[in-house]
Amino acid sequence: MRPFTLRIFLPSGDPSGVLVATRDDGIGKAIIFPRALLGEVKGRKEWNLLGVYLLVGQSKLYIGEGDPAGKRLEDHATKKTFWDKALFFTADNRLNKAHIQHLEARLIKLASGAIAITLDNGNQPQVPALGEEEYAFAENVLADLLLMLPLLGITQFVSPVTATDEIASEESSSGEVAVGRRAGIYSSLPRGMLFSGTHKEANATLEIVEGGVWLKKGSTVVREPVPSFETYCAGYAQMRRQLLESGVIADLNGKLTLTEDQFFSSASAAACVMRGINSNADNWISADKKNLGDLLRALKQKNN
Known part of the structure; x- marks a missing residue:
């Protein structure tokens, strides 16, 4: 805004x-x-x-x-x-x-x-x-x-963005993060760490890589984002459309599926594309129940 x-x-x-x-x-x-x-x-x-x-x-x-x-x-x-x-x-x-x-x-x-x-x-x-x-x-x-x-007194449109939905786990208080700093935080995590995320019919796997994450080939994403996604998450909505147009996300066996590994600079971006709603890194959980958002916040505190 x-x-x-x-x-x-x-x-x-x-x-x-x-x-x-x-x-x-x-x-x-x-x-x-x-x-x-x-x-x-x-x-x-x-x-x-x-x-x-x-x-x-x-x-x-x-x-x-x-x-x-x-x-x-x-x-x-x-x-x-x-x-x-x-x-x-x-x-x-x-x-x-x-x-x-x-x-x-x-x-x-x-x-x-x-x-x-x-x-x-x-x-x-x-x-x-x-x-x-x-x-x-x-x-x-x-x-x-x-x-x-x-x-103008037209209050019938209710923004679905709430405090729990804000993309805040990887962002500074101003909502801005230097790309280099963010990449450095991801590079501090062990390569190859895997996290899973689900939402409605979507079921996805996330892997930590140098400078960011991969949304893994075979992951599925929701078919229909929430109605407000285009307005309140316009950048991620555009990213999702580009992946669909390029065939990186394709309709396979009735599910929107990644046909190859796709790099994202942040886990929140991957979560938004996968879930079709304003999301953050807290939506990615490891096999030993570790929350990726918690891991990233701990690294930020350590580096501050």
Whole structure:
């Protein structure tokens, strides 16, 4: 996360009326309005732009996209009765149809795992195929939007990242570790030490090697990461996609299996790819029940 400023503009001067929110370092804008002011919002230029939108009720949420977004919102004003507040997000020409469809699909998937909310969507749209750079761009927009939503009163999206899930066993208090120092810590462990890790259908073996670890050939990984994985573990999600595209991870006998040993600079990275959820070195256990996270922390204390 990085510091940012959220600007709220009130076109009518009424705090309970239409709000226009923009980030100082982001793109696009969010328009938030109560259902009763739908007619007022129709006069704004954003009404005729493509965008993604949320219809928010007391215990129900609907997520959609439209080109233009306004036409879809107008349809829902007569067909859906549960919502009392709406938000739609547009970005002039910065976002295309595929970007908006990506945001819709990802938001629906995230909302499906949220707490105390009923998702009114009847289906889960597929994330459109995007190139690597376009995918990263769309995910960055999504991450920025998710940080904005709670500040705008949209609290239905619950981050699953908790203190027990944080990747902290190998990280400094600031979350940064010099590559050379981390490699040195792994090089201090006996070569060839083996650890196992399991999660759902995944069953993997980890080996300590010079400067890092190998996720061993024949290890299996989860087929479906948690819905929040792409957002809160974007780097590891990208790493996982690259391994799938290159065939290092392949579907063998109905399981996603490593076809060769794969090097990782940290055990937490290997755990995230294997488990499809924010993870750390504590998830790797040796045959004599030693926890790799404990071993790494002991080495760090010894070296400090």
